Amino acid sequence: MKNKLLIYNTLSRTKETFEPINPPFVGMYVCGPTVYGDPHLGHARPAITFDLVFRYLKHLGFRVRYVRNITDVGHLENDQDEGEDKIAKKARLEQLEPMEIAQYYSDRYFQFMEALNVERPSIEPRASGHIIEQIQMIRDILDAGFAYEMNGSVYFDVVKYNENFHYGKLSGRVLDDLITNTRTLEGQDEKRNFVDFALWKKAQPEHIMRWPSPWSDGFPGWHLECSTMSKKYLGDHFDIHGGGLDLLFPHHESEIAQSRIANGSDAVKYWVHNNMITINGQKMGKSLNNFITLDEFFTGKNPALAQAYSPMTIRFFILQAQYRSTLDFSNEALQAAEKGLKKLLSSYETLGKLVPSVTNHSVVQSLEKSCYDAMNDDFNSPILIANLFEGVRIINSVNDGKEMINAADLELLKALYKTFVFEILGLKDEKQEQDSLVGGLMTTILSIRQRAKENKDFATSDEIRNALQELKITVKDTKDGPVWST
RNA sequence: GGUAUCGUGGCCGAGUGGCUAGGCAGAGGUCUGCAAAACCUCCCACAGCGGUUCGACUCCGCUCGAUACCUCCA
Incomplete structure (x- = not known):
């Protein structure tokens, strides 16, 4: 059940059986953030998507080296800026060192990814730390005759490349159409053809992020870092390259x-x-300019948000859609995710209390197979989650005495939760740690309420419950006594 | 204009040539002092029009609509 993983390959536009180049090793490179702004919901999607891939591949026994870059140099604002890069522009606005900004926002990124329970990749290289390697790759491309220098800048010769290879094979573009249909941009004079892209850009005098190179003091072109760093850490030929769909063209095509x-x-x-x-x-x-930052989600401080949403709610929300589908944000959808997640996680607590029977109604074994089938079908987390809700139904039914489960299936069900809910989906219970003071107070309060109930003094018992509810503490009377949660 | 993707019930979101997606919301019921939770039942669907087929939501064509990329973007 673990050896026929299908992965949708954008190159072929089909699902292909995953066969690593050098099993059991897997090399995976994912385009990371450009660190000049606070991470928003959009950043969470690839991080969680490839976290799922990373976790599942490891679960299957592969030894994965996962590389995700931090882009801290080189992305051009636009061609009219003639070489001013984004980080430098913002730096001037805020009167800070560019690297200070990069440091700040990469720290923020790491902090929020950790909150989302995204595992750290094996290597998180920075573009600024790989200027030498990028210069070397430019040399190699120049030596091969597919790049040219112009006024201290170096451009990739896309037209010549396309005579030998197919520029556009990933995105389905035809070069002639691109040349015919792409609108003309300013500041393209140096290029032989405007489909050519920069490998190295000469820095203007006011440009403060710059490095020496054989051609000029400047900075690397926007696509180069990923080619360079993936080569350095994963080799000339590696298994998976991931990223957002918006990077398909021109970024990945140029890579x-x-x-x-x-x-x-x-x-x-x-x-x-x-x-x-x-x-x-x-x-x-x-x-x-319609993004909502993760910080705003976690605090609720954005006019578009009806409430705060916890990191796990965001994670579950994202995992409830298959990664290749668009996912529409709305308060209603987030609230549905929040409730669904709560239901899933509280069933795990119930699971720990179940008593096995001799007879068995459950179908846990087929459920396990369904879970693997879902993940093996291009990481179909929504189907996986639907299957897990079948597990929720079983747990609650057994708890209600309406179904029976034997000891073996009960253990299997527990293992299933550990594997799929916590290890692969990476969900976790966010219940706040109760300090002993609160715990003691609650025990006292609830025992007073119990006594009131026994005396049929429902006015008092309801008063206590309502007052606690005001404090966002929910009290539920179960057959085993009252339980409370925040 | 070119390229690519998509159009599922009140909302989010899977999937398949004939068999229940799932979650949230809604209705009824069981349980309960009440409530909550839980369980059971129910409700609402595959943009439109043709075609292929014994049968299509699923395949093909057309129409309409939406989105992404073609400039930095996860």
């Missing part, structure tokens, strides 16, 4: 071209792209 020339062969076996999160049907993104 393919660069790596093909620099390495002499295609670098990536499986291209995997997560879809976008939408808000009112539109992509949530920086350019549209």
Whole structure:
């Protein structure tokens, strides 16, 4: 059940059986954040998607090296800026060192990813730490004859590349159409063709992020870091390259071209792209300025949010959609996720209290198979979750005495939760740690309430319950006595 | 304009040529001092129009609509 994992490969537009190049090792590279802004809901999607992939591959026994970059240099604002990069622009606005900004926002990124229970990748390289390697790759491409220098900048010759290879094979584009249909941009004079892209850009005098190179003091082009760092840490040929769908073109297309020339062969076996999160049907993104930061989700401080949403609610919300589908944000959908998650996690507590029977009604074994089938079908987490809710139904029915489960199935069910809910989906119970003072107070209060109930003094017992509810403490009377939760 | 993807019930969101997705919300019931939780039952669906087929929500075509990329974007 563990050996026929299907992965949707953007290159072939089909699901392919996953066969690593050098089993049991798997190399995975994912495009990480550009650290010049606070992480928003959009950043959570690829992080959680590839966290799921990382966790599941490890569960299957693969030894995964997962590399996710931090982009702290080199992304051009636009061509009109003639080489001013984003981080430098913001730095000037705030009168800070560019690296100070990069440091701040990468720290924020790590902090929020940790809150979302996203595991740290094996390596998180920074573009700024790999300038030497990038210069070397530019040399290799120049030597191969697929790049040219112009006024201290170096450009990749896409037209020449396309005569030998297919520029556009990932995104389904045809170069002639691109040339015909792409609108003309300013500041393209240096390029032989405007489909060419920069490998190295000469820095303007006011540009403060710059490095020496054989061609000029400047900075690397926007696509180069991923080709360089994946090559350095995963080799010329590796298994999975992931990222957001919006990076498909031109970023990943250009990566393919660069790596093909620099390495002499295609670098990536499986291209995997997560879809976008939408808000009112539109992509949530920086350019549209309609994004909600993770900080705002966790605190509720945004006019679009009806309440705060916990990190696990966000994680569960994202996992309830398959990664290749768009996922539409709304308060209603988040609240549904919050309740569903609560139901799933509280069933795990119930599971710990179940008493096995001799007879057995349950179908836990087939449930386990269904869970693996779901994950093996291109990481279909919504189907997995639907199966887990079948487990919830079984647990509650047994708890109600309406179904029986034997000891073996009970153990299997516990193992199933550990594996799929906690290990693979990476969910966790966020219940606040109760300090002993609160616990003692609650025990006292609830025992007073119990006595009132025994005396049929329901006015008092309800008063206590209502007062606690005001404090967001919910009291429920079960047959085993009262339980409370926040 | 080009390329790609999609259009499922009140909301989010799976899937399949004939058989229940799931969660949330709603209705009824069991239980309960009440409430909550839980369980049971029910409700609402596959954009439109043609075609293929014994049969299509699922395949094909067209129409309408939506989104993404083509400029940095997860």
